[in-house]
Amino acid sequence: MQNLTKITWKKVKCDKYEIRYSQKKNMKNAKKINCGKNKTSLVIKKLKKNRKYYVQIRTKSGKKYSAWSKVKTISKR
Numbered sequence: 001m002q003n004l005t006k007i008t009w010k011k012v013k014c015d016k017y018e019i020r021y022s023q024k025k026n027m028k029n030a031k032k033i034n035c036g037k038n039k040t041s042l043v044i045k046k047l048k049k050n051r052k053y054y055v056q057i058r059t060k061s062g063k064k065y066s067a068w069s070k071v072k073t074i075s076k077r
Helices: none
Strands: 004-008 016-022 031-036 041-045 051-061 072-076
Antiparallel strands (some): 004 041, 016 051
16 A cells, blocks of 8 residues: 545635645744646645644745745545
8 A cells, every 4th residue: 555645725816836844843844835727625745644744835926935834634544
């Protein structure tokens, strides 16, 4: 079985979404993933089992980024 986790969000008007995730709540050494404006979900691969991950999302419109969302916790079992 692969180590996959799917995250979803509500669609808003923007040019793209930027998602970051980390094993640390302060997002130190976070990995970032960019998604197109028509996406409302993302599958994150290669997560370690029995670990907690923290996820945030923000949007980009033109040259401006929104603030990061509140930190959400996901557990990979």
